[in-house]
Amino acid sequence: MSKHPSNDYAPSASRMTLPDEALFEASRDGDERAFRVLVDRHAGVVRRLALNILGDAHEAEDVAQEAFVAAWRARTGWTPEARFTTWLHRITVNKAIDRYRSRRARPEPHEAITRLAEAAPAAEVENQHQALERQESALSLRGCLAWLPDSQRQALTMFYFEDQDVARIASALNTTEQAVRSLLKRGKQALRLLIQRQKSLAPHGSFGFPSAAVDAGR
Amino acid sequence: MDLSVFRQRLSTLGADLGHWPDHEEAVALLAASDEAVALLAAALDEDAEGDDGLNCALADAVLDATLGRGAT
Numbered sequence: 082m083s084k085h086p087s088n089d090y091a092p093s094a095s096r097m098t099l100p101d102e103a104l105f106e107a108s109r110d111g112d113e114r115a116f117r118v119l120v121d122r123h124a125g126v127v128r129r130l131a132l133n134i135l136g137d138a139h140e141a142e143d144v145a146q147e148a149f150v151a152a153w154r155a156r157t158g159w160t161p162e163a164r165f166t167t168w169l170h171r172i173t174v175n176k177a178i179d180r181y182r183s184r185r186a187r188p189e190p191h192e193a194i195t196r197l198a199e200a201a202p203a204a205e206v207e208n209q210h211q212a213l214e215r216q217e218s219a220l221s222l223r224g225c226l227a228w229l230p231d232s233q234r235q236a237l238t239m240f241y242f243e244d245q246d247v248a249r250i251a252s253a254l255n256t257t258e259q260a261v262r263s264l265l266k267r268g269k270q271a272l273r274l275l276i277q278r279q280k281s282l283a284p285h286g287s288f289g290f291p292s293a294a295v296d297a298g299r
Numbered sequence: 300m301d302l303s304v305f306r307q308r309l310s311t312l313g314a315d316l317g318h319w320p321d322h323e324e325a326v327a328l329l330a331a332s333d334e335a336v337a338l339l340a341a342a343l344d345e346d347a348e349g350d351d352g353l354n355c356a357l358a359d360a361v362l363d364a365t366l367g368r369g370a371t
Contacts, residue, residue, distance in 0.1 A: 113366050116362075116365065116366065117358075117362055117366075120358045120361050120362060121354075121358050124354045124357045124358045124361065125343075125344075125354040126340050126343050126344050128354065128357055129314075129343040130336075130339065130340060130343060133314055133315055133316045133317070133339065133343065134316060134326060134329065136317045142357055142360075145357055145361075146357065146360050146361050146364060149361040149364075149365060150361065150364050150365055153365040166337075166340065167333055167336075167337065170333075170336045170337065170340045171333060171336060174329050174330070174336050175330070178326055178329065178330050181326060256364055257363050257364055257367065259360070259363050260360065260363065260364055263360065
């Protein structure tokens with residue numbers, strides 16, 4: 082990906098004073114610097130909207146980025162009937178709520194293990210330890226991936242299990258190599274957290290997948 | 300939750316929905332009401348100071364993802 086000189090891209094002083102709607106119309110007509118002014122102007126509130134719904138800074142950044150990308154992609158269909166911020170904030174909130182509800186629809190891994198233990202019939206209490214061991218083994222690295230946000234899971238799956246390089250992943254996900262590296266980094270951090278959580282629930286050390294694989298980078 | 304309660308929560312508890320006792324209801328209202336979203340955004344806009352580094356990094360990532368080039 083080629084880098085253009087930054088002075089091609091920097092917003093001019095005149096753009097800084099334009100209202101949002103005029104900037105978005107200009108960006109729709111191909112003025113990328115106008116879009117930059119909009120992003121600079123609204124990135125903070127968009128990120129904080131997502132953060133206040135999700136309560137997770139990494140996820141909030143993902144949602145904020147997705148919201149701006151969605152706005153950019155929808156720019157040709159936008160008509161200035163409503164305020165730009167009303168539209169942008171609605172996109173952001175919808176994406177954050179989708180993620181929030183998706184996250185709530187699946188139990189945390191440690192909750193699943195606890196539920197399994199609590200659901201065991203009394204006659205099998207002595208076998209709970211073995212049942213937990215089986216459950217832990219079943220929670221393979223692939224299993225843990227299921228708990229991650231979609232974008233991180235896709236990137237990690239393609240990188241670790243399909244052996245695709247960053248450039249190919251970026252192409253497949255219709256994003257940039259930089260964004261893919263960010264997804265891989267955050268995904269690995271989240272996986273480490275999941276592994277630590279599950280290890281803390283399995284003090285006998287029978288956890289079923291090698292965390293070293295994550296630590297090793299591939 | 301209706302808009303008047305949402306407004307009251309904002310003024311008394313602040314914009315961090317995680318601290319609201321009826322967080323779920325607030326999220327449901329946000330899903331349905333542009334006015335609630337506007338109220339929350341306005342409150343966050345007032346509070347949004349000290350995030351310049353984060354916002355700059357986010358803006359760079361957004362611009363890279365949309366325009367496909369560096370943003371500095």
